[in-house]
Amino acid sequence: MPLPDAFTLRRASTADLDTLVEHRRAMFEDMGYTDQPAMRSMSAKFRVWLLAQMNAGDYLAWLVDAPDGSVAAGAGLWLMDWPPHMVGQGARRGNILNVYAHPDFRRRGLARELMKVALDWCGNNGVDTIILHASPDGRTLYESMGFSPTNEMRLRL
Numbered sequence: 001m002p003l004p005d006a007f008t009l010r011r012a013s014t015a016d017l018d019t020l021v022e023h024r025r026a027m028f029e030d031m032g033y034t035d036q037p038a039m040r041s042m043s044a045k046f047r048v049w050l051l052a053q054m055n056a057g058d059y060l061a062w063l064v065d066a067p068d069g070s071v072a073a074g075a076g077l078w079l080m081d082w083p084p085h086m087v088g089q090g091a092r093r094g095n096i097l098n099v100y101a102h103p104d105f106r107r108r109g110l111a112r113e114l115m116k117v118a119l120d121w122c123g124n125n126g127v128d129t130i131i132l133h134a135s136p137d138g139r140t141l142y143e144s145m146g147f148s149p150t151n152e153m154r155l156r157l
Contacts, residue, residue: 001112002109002113003064003113007065007067007110008065009117010062010063010065011060011062012063012074013054014055016071017054019063019074020074020076020098021047022043023071023100024043024046025043027099028042030100057079058078058079058080059077060079062074062118064105064114071102072104072105073100073102073110075097075099075117075118076096077096078095078096078097079095079127080093085129087129088129090128090129093130094118094130095130095131096132099138111141112141115142115145118130131150134147
């Protein structure tokens with residue numbers, strides 16, 4: 001499904017930092033995180049990290065602009081250095097994160113188009129293994145695009 005009429009997809013730049021940080025905050029809020037001091041702290045730290053990663057060329061992002069000029073949706077691709085592995089041949093893994101659509105623009109195929117752009121970028125640039133962490137709302141989309149659960153486990157100290 002292509003983008004709806006008058007929506008445009010573009011590569012984000014460091015000029016879009018505030019939007020990218022806000023999308024990350026809103027994404028976590030939508031997943032039920034309510035600790036606002038923690039959210040502010042995460043957002044401030046993410047902004048510093050994001051600027052450094054974008055300047056290094058290790059974080060790419062795309063945004064969809066709505067006809068009214070607002071940013072309707074966005075997604076990021078973190079190019080992670082990866083040791084030689086039995087899964088994938090590339091020296092980097094693509095980690096898709098911060099896939100977010102503003103509530104006013106959901107269910108229009110924007111996230112799918114953003115995912116396609118990120119996956120196409122990976123395919124054209126030798127990134128042959130892509131990972132992501134799916135929210136319950138995003139799982140169906142990612143599975144429909146070929147993503148499958150893995151054996152990742154987590155421990156918080």
